[in-house]
Amino acid sequence: MIDDDGYRPNVGIVICNRQxxxxxxxxxxxxxxxxxxxxxxxxxxxxxxxxxxxxEEVGLHRKDVRILASTRNWLRYKLPKRLVRWDxxxxxxxxxxxxxxxxxxxxxxDINMQTSSTPEFDGxxxxxxxxxxxxVVSFKRDVYRRVMKEFSGVVMPLQESSVQRNAPAYRRKxx
Numbered sequence: 001m002i003d004d005d006g007y008r009p010n011v012g013i014v015i016c017n018r019q020x021x022x023x024x025x026x027x028x029x030x031x032x033x034x035x036x037x038x039x040x041x042x043x044x045x046x047x048x049x050x051x052x053x054x055x056e057e058v059g060l061h062r063k064d065v066r067i068l069a070s071t072r073n074w075l076r077y078k079l080p081k082r083l084v085r086w087d088x089x090x091x092x093x094x095x096x097x098x099x100x101x102x103x104x105x106x107x108x109x110d111i112n113m114q115t116s117s118t119p120e121f122d123g124x125x126x127x128x129x130x131x132x133x134x135x136v137v138s139f140k141r142d143v144y145r146r147v148m149k150e151f152s153g154v155v156m157p158l159q160e161s162s163v164q165r166n167a168p169a170y171r172r173k174x175x
Contacts, residue, residue, distance in 0.1 A: 001039070001040070001041070001042050002090045002091075002092050003096065005093075006090065006091055006092060006093035006094065007076055007092070007093065007094050007095060007096040008039055008092050008094070008095050008096070009039065009040040009046075009074075009095075009096055009097075009098075010037055010038065010039050010040060010095040010096065010097045010098075011037060011038060011040060011046050011049045011050045011053060011097065011098050011099070011100065012035055012036075012037040012097045012098070012099040012100070012143075012147065013035055013036040013037065013050060013053060013054060013057075013058075013099070013100055013102060014035055014099065014100070014101045014102065014147065014148075014151060015036075015058070015060075015065065015102045015103075015104055016068075016101065016102070016103055016104065016129075016155055017103075017104050017108075017126060018103070018104075019126075020129055020155045020156070021126040021127060021128060021129065022035075022126070022127060022128075022129055022131075022132065022155075023035070023036075023058070023104075023111070023124055023125075023126065024124060024125055024126070024127040024131065024132055024135075025057070025058075025113070025120075025121040025123070025124045026121055026122055026123040026124065027120065027121060027122075028119050028120060028121055028122045029122065032137055033132075033135060033136070034132075034136055034137070034140070035132065035144075036053060036054065036057040036058055036120070036121070037053065037095075037097065038052075038053035038056065038057065038120075040098075046070075046098040046100075047067075047070075047100075050098075050100045054102070055115060056115060056116055056120075057113070057115075057116075057119075057120045057121060058111055058112070058113065058121075058124075059110070059111060059112025059113065059114070059115040060104075060106070060110065060111065060112075063105070063106075064104065064105055064106040064110055065102040065103060065104060065105055065106075066102065066103045066105055067100060067101070067102055068101045068102065068103050068151075068154050068155075069100070069101040069150070069151055069154045070098060070099060070100045070101070071097075071098060071099040071146075071147060071150055072150070074096045074097065074098055075096070075097050075098075075099065075143045075146055075147065076094055076095065076096045076097070076143070077094050077095055077097075077139055077140055077142065077143045078093055078094040078139065079092070079093060079094050079095075079139065080139055097143065099147045099150075099151075101151045101154055101155070111124060129148065129152065129155055129156075130148060132144055132148070133145045133148055
């Protein structure tokens, strides 16, 4: 399903842990990394697509996560000309994305990249919040920067409370 401007509707998923780190996934058989994402099917809402993609790509269910935020607007990126399939109709020139910020509520061991016969990813790791903006493929970088800027107000308090919980307790010496 491609809109009149040539953009495919899509959802992007940022999963964070209780320390405010984000899940960074390696594309199957490649050296490139990204957040999970996928197309919205006809008749499907963005939230329904997000939960479907969450299971297909990461093996997680609705009960395993909590929605913390979603982007206010659709964010777009254009594909490099070399990646556009000019022989398909309608021609898709890029993606328009609705992004969701999820907090992982289950154990890391529940993450499973192999739920599909054709997995999107073959590995994952936790990275610092801003790391993906510097590391994602260049044509997605502006969208990632905008997503992370919008979500930073939600994730930064998680990081601060994690630091406070893990801070060593100091006692004053009485004397």
